[in-house]
Amino acid sequence: MAKTAWVFPGQGSQSVGMGADLVTLPLAEARFAIAADILSWSVPQICQSEDDKVSNTLYTQPCLYVIESLLVDLLRERGFSPEVVAGHSLGEYVALYAAGVFDFSVGLRLVQRRAELMAQSSQGIMAALMGFDREALDDAIAATEGVVLANDNNPGQVVISGTIEAVEQIMETVKSKRAVKLNVSGAFHSPLIAPAAREFQDVLEAVEFASAQVPLLSNVDPTPATDSAVLKQRLAAQMTGPVRWREISLALPDLAIDKVVEVGPGAVLTGLIKRTCKGLTLANVGTLAQVEAFGG
Structure with missing residues (x-):
């Protein structure tokens, strides 16, 4: 069964x-x-x-x-x-x-x-990234103050969370097929x-x-x-x-x-x-x- x-x-x-x-x-x-x-x-x-x-x-x-x-x-x-x-x-x-x-x-x-x-909670933002190099993303997050991996959903889709500046920096520096800010009130997780x-x-x-x-x-x-x-x-x-x-x-x-x-x-x-x-x-x-x- x-x-x-x-x-x-x-x-x-x-x-x-x-x-x-x-x-x-x-x-x-x-x-x-x-x-x-x-x-x-x-x-x-x-x-x-x-x-x-x-x-x-x-x-x-x-x-x-x-x-x-x-x-x-x-x-x-x-x-x-x-x-x-x-x-x-x-x-x-x-x-x-x-x-x-x-x-x-x-x-x-x-x-x-x-x-x-x-x-x-109105501080910070979240963004979803799809289709990226995982090692490059991990390295970028480790090197950027104020951002964390919030949702590790599957090998090709994650959500990052943190200050506006830090999240935008990751979105700009890590190549991905798609990166979109989420409509949430704060930097959850x-x-x-x-x-x-x-x-x-x-x-x-x-x-x-x-x-x-x-x-x-x-x-x-x-x-x-x-x-x-x-x-x-x-x-x-x-x-x-x-x-x-x-x-x-x-x-x-x-x-x-x-x-x-x-x-x-x-x-x-x-x-x-x-x-x-x-x-x-x-x-x-x-x-x-x-x-x-x-x-x-």
Whole structure:
């Protein structure tokens, strides 16, 4: 029988209209009501807003968490479960929920505060680079103060983060097929967001984590872990640390994973994994139709 990993996308995978096919399900109605009590706004309304409110960090992260955790529970209702979980940036919170580390409400409160702090972080910028020489990029980052590798997505795609000057210098000096600045409020996954990370640490420390029911590969340390203290420590480092997604992808075959299911809107993560690991079966569950067609 195939061993399956569930992976959860983060900011950038959202789209206007996501979750629209879920809203009338009894489980979804109950979940959206709980979310409205916590957030003081409606997830379905934000997701359906034609002015793309869902792409504002303040809304993006809670909306993704609510939609993705709902998809997790719909899959579980049908008897499915993973052997391993991982999430990309914000998606790691859904992975922790899927692994039973905290309940829905606790996770949403963490995500809400994370989104608030990150939305307020106006220092620095981020940029995506595609099609580059990895050694040249690593050398340039090492020689340039104020910039770090924020997302190591796959061998041909990364995101850098830092001061405006440092990021622009890398974009100008490292040859790539494409380099584009991201529409985000600050230099996420870099030391520039350390003040927000310190404030979030106080929130995180007050939350009790349970041991994970299945191993989780964390962004800052892509080795499997279930210990609650380890998972919390890794999550605490995540806001300023790198998303090591390429290494997470490479770890999956070593864990005897045969199939990877991206649970959430879009197909960003399966696209990244496809370019890193050729032998894995990939599937996407981001809509009700995909839930109902899912075969394990």
